Amino acid sequence: MSSTRNVIIIGSGPAGLTAAVYAGRANLQPLMIEGVEAGGQLMLTTEVENFPGFRNGILGPDLMGEMRAQAEKFGSEIIQGNVTSVDLCSQPIVVKTSEGEFRARTLIIATGASARMLGLPSERTLMGHGVSTCATCDGYFFRGREIAVVGGGDSAMEEAVFLTRFASKVTLVHRRDTLRASKIMQDKARANPKIVWMLDHEVEEIKDTGKNEVTSMVLRSNKTKEQTEIPVHGVFVAIGHTPNTSLFRGQLELDQNGYIITHDGAKTSIDGVFACGDVQDHIYRQAITAAGSGCMAAIDAEHYLDHVPEHLASV
DSSP states (O other), X not given: OOOEXXXXXXXXXXXXXXXXXXXXXXXXXXXXXXXXXXXXXXXXXXXXXXXXXXXXXXXXXXXHHHHHHHHHHTTOEEEOOOEEEEESSSSSEEEEETTEEEEEEEEEEOOOEEEOOOOOHHHHHTBTXXXXXXXXXXXXXXXXXXXXXXXXXXXXXXXXXXXXXXXXXXXXEESSSSOOSOHHHHHHHHTOTTEEEEETEEEEEEEOTTTTSOOEEEEEETTTOOEXXXXXXXXXXXXXXXXXXXXXXXXXXXXXXXXXXXXXXXXXXXXXXXXXXXXXXXXXXXHHHHHXXXXXXXXXXXXXXXXXXXXXXXX
């Protein structure tokens, strides 16, 4: 078994990397375990225009590369690997991967949340090239364009209304003939003249992977099975997110949707365990808010370590 670390960070998106920067600058020599999706959701995006400090924008993977290099500059060790289990009740905390076992005095969870997808091959191919899961992030790129939102809940209604600020037309596609969204959100969307409705339809295909951009989408009526192709330049998938918290079920306090509950900053229901980013935030889900909570988690971990008994110090 390896020596006990001051801090282990699980996840390497904006939250985890910011936590690594702050923990590194505090001379805590953190260990980051990247996880399956190294770099988080920004690795699937192209231009990022709303992260402070980059007035001309920056590619998502480039931003993650800069943050990673900054974390390493301040002494963070970053390893590839997927965490298979954690024991949060032991002290030190035990973190296992397929490559080995690690111990930590504190743990920062930054495993994020995964957007639910439609499951189409073209959807994955065109992600960041017209397909998006974040209206706030990418709506600005579709000024004067026709776009579509897929979903029937409050998030889909909210995104559709928001996108009318930019798009010339928003087609809202939902597989059922009734919506799951609250009445107030439905009423708000239906009152917007830019939103048109394609209920009881499912997305068959998003075109055009050959051009590496979205040009149209093919819908299938669930009643008649008839296919319809409509021109769009962007498709926003808004069918929900799944927090990556399966490792922590039964150990940490989660809300009804599986997000980690935090209080007084980044503290969780277990002392010495902190959470940041989309794994505990189902409202904002922005790179900048994730980074801010990563800062909070690192500072909270540093303060906690100031009061941990010396026999648990790293060796």
